[in-house]
Amino acid sequence: MLTQSLKLHSQTWDLTLDGAGHLATVSEAVAVAQDVVSACKTFLGEVWFNDKLGIPWMSEILGKPTTxxxxxxxxxxxxxxxxxxxxxxxxxxxxxxxxxxxxxxxxIDTNGESSQVSL
Known part of the structure; x- marks a missing residue:
């Protein structure tokens, strides 16, 4: 499995540039970790072409009694x-x-590589 993704700034979650001024990319375990964070930051209904993706942050978590x-x-x-x-x-x-x-x-990705992301 080869996984590659655009590199996002860890604080602003914005695109970053490499030393030559091109869009920076990440691959393998770093890309997997970044994609996991992106998936977990998605609000349910936010993705207009698939409103089943995301976490019900607004409807079931934020400001609600939850565990x-x-x-x-x-x-x-x-x-x-x-x-x-x-x-x-x-x-x-x-x-x-x-x-x-x-x-x-x-x-753990399908290559067996481990990564950890903080929330």
Whole structure:
């Protein structure tokens, strides 16, 4: 499996350029990790050509009573819809005092390469 994706800036999630001024790319485990994050940042209904993609952030999570188990399952489901992801394991920690959460998704791609992304 050869996976390649446009490189996104880790803070702004915008396209980046390489040293020659061309669109930068990433491949293999880095591309897989980046694609997993993109899938998990997608709101349900946001993709106009397939409104079944995404996580129900607005309808079932943000501002609603929910559990970390539900959020973890949603993150894992979105990661696993990518054909080159063999395994995905999400861990979410709720910060109730700050009304937020953080976590990680550990991914193994179909090449057997591991990567981890922070949320």
């Amino acid at each position: 970390t188990t539900f959020i973890q399952a949603q993150l894992e489901q979105q990661a696993m819809r990518l054909p080159y992801v063999a395994q995905a394991r999400a861990t979410v920690i709720a910060h109730r005092d700050k009304r937020g959460a953080s976590g990680v998704i550990a991914v």
